[in-house]
Amino acid sequence: MSLQKLSTVFRFMLYKTNAKSLLITTAIVSWALLLATVLFSAESARQAGVARVALPYVNNLLIIAFITATFLHQRLSADNLKGIDFIGYLWNLFSKAGVAAYLSVALYLSYRMVTGYANLQSPLLLHLVYLINFGLLVIFLAKAFYIWRQLLLYHKNKFLQIAWNWFELLLFGTLLLTLFNFDYTSYVFLPLLALLGFYILFLCTNLKWVAYLTFNNKSRSLVLLGAILLSCYIFARFFHQLANSRELIIDFTDVAFLPLAMVFVGAYTLAAFLVSLFSLPTSSVFEQKSEDLLNFQRLSQSIQQGQSEVQVYDMLFDSTIKAADASAAWFEQMRNSEPQVTHLLHIGSEQIQRIRHLLLAYNIHNIDYINNNLDRNPGFRELQLPWKSLIILPIKSKKNLFGVLYLLKDIEQGFDRETVNVLRTFTSQTILTIENLRLVKESLQNERYKEELKIATQVQESLIPKTFPVDSWFEISTHAVAAKEVGGDFYDFLQLSESRIAIIIGDVSGKGISAAFHMAQMKGIFHGLMQQDMPPSEFMKQANSALSRCLEKTSFITSSLYIIDYRMKGFVFARAGHCHTLYYNAMMDEVFYFQTEGLGLGIIRDKSYNNHVREMYYDYNPGDVMVIYTDGIVEGRSPANEEYGEDRLLYMLTQTYHLDAEDIKYAIINDLQDFTGPDNLYDDQTLLVIKFKTIQPNS
C-alpha cells in the first residue's frame, strides 16, 4: 500500500471516528435538552395547573435531532458487520439493544413500586422514566433497523438495493411530518402509510440468510428472535399504554417515524422467526445437499492436491455413506483383478462372504444393482441379515474395474431415486478422479522412459566408432542416422594386424530398444570372434550359431564383413543377407554390385546355415571405391512413395567416383535427401564410402 493510500484510509478512519463521536454527542445533548425542556414544561404545567403548555416545535426538533443522530450512528456501526455469522448478528442485536426493553420494563416497574410504596404522584419522575424509555427505544430501533438491513441485503441484487434506499429515504421523510407538527393519523397521509406498509411487507420477504443456517443454528436463532420479538412487544405495549396519557405532556407515539420503524423491525423479526421455524424440518436436506456439494468439490480437487488413490476411495466411502445415510457398507478394491475388502462399516467379514457368495450365485456381482426389499428375495431372507436394502455400485471405466462399493440400509426402500442419483454422481466423479490420477502417473512414467531412452541413445552412439584409423592407403567416410531414438543399424572395425583391418556393417530387423540390444550383442560377437582372426564366412557361421540362441524367433540380422589386406592389395568378404556391396573398379572404369549369395543371420538356426554363406576375394586397384550401406539408403522413399533404389545409387557413384571418399558420401546423401524430401526418415540410414588410394608411401 502506498503512503498516499495509507493516509487516505487513515483520514477516512479519522473522519469516521470523528463523525461517530459527533453523532453520539449530538444524541446525548439533544436528549438532555429534550429532558430539560420536558421536565421544565411539566413542572411549570403542574405549578400553573394548566395542562400542555409545551413547546412543540422545539421538542420536535430535539426529538428529530436525537433520532437522526442515533440512527446515523448505528448506520455507521453496522457497516462493520461482515461475513455470514448470522447468529453473531442476532446475538449482537439482542445483547446490545434487545436487553434495553427488559431494562425499560424494570425501570417502569420500579417507578411504579416507588410511587405505589410512597403513595405519591410524581409527574417529574414519570417524565424521566418515559424519556429514558424513549431513549432506549430509539437505540433499540436503530440497532435492529440496521442489523436487519445487513441481513435483508444478504445476496442482494441491484433492485433490492434501490428498493431499500428508497424505503430508508421515505422513512426518514416521515420525520418531516414531525418537524412541521402534522398529525400523521389524518386521512391525508393514509396513502403514504399504506405505501410504507406494503413496502415493509415486501422487504420482509427477503430472508435468504435463513437458508444458510444449519439445524443447530436455526434452533439458536429461534431463541434469539423470540427474545427480540418480546423486546418489540414490551416497547410497543409500554408506549401504547402511555399514549394520550393525561399525566404526560409529551407523546412519542405522535412521532410517525417511531411506530413505522417499530412495525418494520417487528414484522421482519416475526417473518424471520416464522421462516426459521417452518424451515427447521427441511434444513437437514439443505445441509446434506451442501455437504454433498462440498464432497464433490473435494473429490474433484484431489488431483491438484496430489492425493493418492487410497485417499480418493476413503473420500468416496465416507461421502457416499453420509449421502445415503447407510447403516452398513463395505468397499472392495480390485488388486490384480482380485477383490480385496479395504473399507468396512458396521459389517463383519463373515457377513460379507455370505452376501458375496449369494451375489455370485445370482451372477450379479460387479454390476449396478439395487434391491430395496431384501426380505422379498428368498436367498437374502435365508441369510437373516439385519438390513432391508442393498445397493451395489461398481467403480468402473470402459476398460477397468477399479472397485465395488456396497451400501446397506436397515429400512425398506432405502435407496430412492434421488439418493441413487447422488451416489452415481459420486461414483462417476471418483472414476474420473482415479483415471486422471493414473494418467498423471502414466505421463510421469513416460517422462522417465524418455529419460532412459535418452541414455540408451547416448550408449548406442558410444558403440559406433567415431573415427577410423587414418592411414595413407585408404580413405573412409561414414554417415549414420537413426530414425528413432535408438536404431538397429551398426558398423564397426577392428585392426587385425598391421596391414589388415576388419570392417563390419549390419542391420538388426525391427527398431527400438530390442534392436538396440541385438546391435550391442552383434558388436560383442564381432569383437569376440575377430580376436581369433577368422575368415569372414567362418565368422558368419559362428555368429549365426551364437545369435540363434538369443535372438527371438521373428528377428534376424543382416551383415557384411570385409577384411582388407593392403599389403596384398585385396579384400575378402562375406555377405549374410545384407545389401549388395557397390563397387567402382578404376582399372576397368566400371561400377557394379557384387552379386554374392548369403543368408541373413538367425533365419536358419542349425548347422545347415553353413551351406548358405559364401566368401569372395577381390584384388583392388588404387582409385577403387567401395560403397557399403544399409537398406535405409536404397529403401528411402520419395513423397510419391517411390524407392531410391540400387540403380540410382549406382548412377550416383558413376558420377562421383573421382571425388574424395568424403565428397562421394556427401554427394550420395544430398541426392538421397533431395529424393526423399526433408523429415522423411522411416528407417535408419548408414553409409560407408571407402576409397583405396593411389599413393601408398607407407608401404
Place this chain on the structure above:
Amino acid sequence: MPMKITNEPKDTTIIITLDGELDASSSVLLDEELSDPEIMKYSKILVDCKNLHYISSAGLGVFISHLQRFEDAQIKLIFFNMQEKVRNVFEILGLDLLMTIVSNYEEAITVSNE
C-alpha cells in the same frame, strides 16, 4: 495403405492373398493368420503377392518364424506373382534359396503337386 489379408481354402490348399504394404503393424495381422491352428490342416500354402507392394524386415520375420514349423509339418509354402522389387528383398536376404518363389499361379500349382 492398410494391409488386407484374405484366404481362400481349396481342398488341401489354402491361398493367402496379401494386398498392400507389409510393415511392422500389418505383419502382426499376418502372424495371426499364420499362427491359426486351422492352417495346419492344409498341406499347401500358396501366397499371392500380386498386390504386395512392400515388405519390411518385420514382415520377413513373420515368414521366417513360421518357416521351420511348416517344414516340420511338411506343409509347402509357395509364393507367386511376386513383384520385382519385393522379390529383390527376398533375394538380398537369401530367402529365395529357402523358400519357393514362382512367377504365377499355374506354376505354383504345378510346384505344389510335385
